[in-house]
Amino acid sequence: MDIRLQANADNQDVAGLMKAAFGAERNNRAVWYLRPAEPVSSLCLVASQNNKICGSLRFWEVIVGGHCQLLLGPLAVQPDLRGKGFGRALVIDGLRRAQQHNKWDFVLVSGDPDYYPKFGFVHIEDGQFIWPGALLPNVLQIRALHEVGLDNLPVGPMAVLPLAVRKTGH
Numbered sequence: 001m002d003i004r005l006q007a008n009a010d011n012q013d014v015a016g017l018m019k020a021a022f023g024a025e026r027n028n029r030a031v032w033y034l035r036p037a038e039p040v041s042s043l044c045l046v047a048s049q050n051n052k053i054c055g056s057l058r059f060w061e062v063i064v065g066g067h068c069q070l071l072l073g074p075l076a077v078q079p080d081l082r083g084k085g086f087g088r089a090l091v092i093d094g095l096r097r098a099q100q101h102n103k104w105d106f107v108l109v110s111g112d113p114d115y116y117p118k119f120g121f122v123h124i125e126d127g128q129f130i131w132p133g134a135l136l137p138n139v140l141q142i143r144a145l146h147e148v149g150l151d152n153l154p155v156g157p158m159a160v161l162p163l164a165v166r167k168t169g170h
């Protein structure tokens with residue numbers, strides 16, 4: 001298994017992976033309101049094996065309490081290759097790279113409540129963050145990127161906002 005940065009030549013494979021994981025309407029999910037701009041290019045990762053793309057993980061920057069922080073996802077592994085450790089390898093490598101930047105305090109994820117705690121994520125109390133769209137219980141999770149990453153977190157509720165405002169198209 002190889003984890004490396006996504007190259008332009010991978011874009012079609014990654015789009016196919018996303019469609020297989022999240023369906024054709026994937027970009028209509030509320031979380032995409034937080035992804036109006038490009039992902040963090042140094043954190044766009046693919047997992048490959050024998051030159052075949054098996055998984056993808058990207059991160060976007062968001063604004064929380066006036067500070068730039070990270071949003072993990074989408075994360076997806078090829079359906080027939082799930083359960084073989086690709087997702088784990090992508091998340092561990094992504095968090096390691098994010099930490100090395102020394103730019104963000106924490107990472108947020110809206111994801112499976114059982115999947116992310118093994119990587120150090122903890123559940124966020126209901127109402128601490130204002131999220132674009134309805135959330136199922138316990139899906140919103142947070143992980144510090146350095147020792148005191150969560151120390152200055154305002155009590156909330158505070159909005160999670162996109163880094164750039166989406167153009168309305170008028």
Ligand SMILES: CC(C)(COP(=O)(O)OP(=O)(O)OC[C@H]1O[C@@H](n2cnc3c(N)ncnc32)[C@H](O)[C@@H]1OP(=O)(O)O)[C@@H](O)C(=O)NCCC(=O)NCCS
Nearest residue numbers: 021075076077082083084085086087088089111112114115
């Ligand atoms: C979720 C997903 C990325 C996991 O990738 P994966 O490569 O299958 O996961 P891994 O093989 O690395 O699993 C690592 C561990 O998590 C467990 N796990 C896998 N999927 C899980 C899930 N949905 N919930 C809880 N645990 C899960 C595995 O059993 C494994 O546990 P172990 O270490 O005790 O053996 C993959 O199933 C997927 O693409 N799903 C569809 C898209 C999606 O839901 N993306 C994530 C949004 S939260």
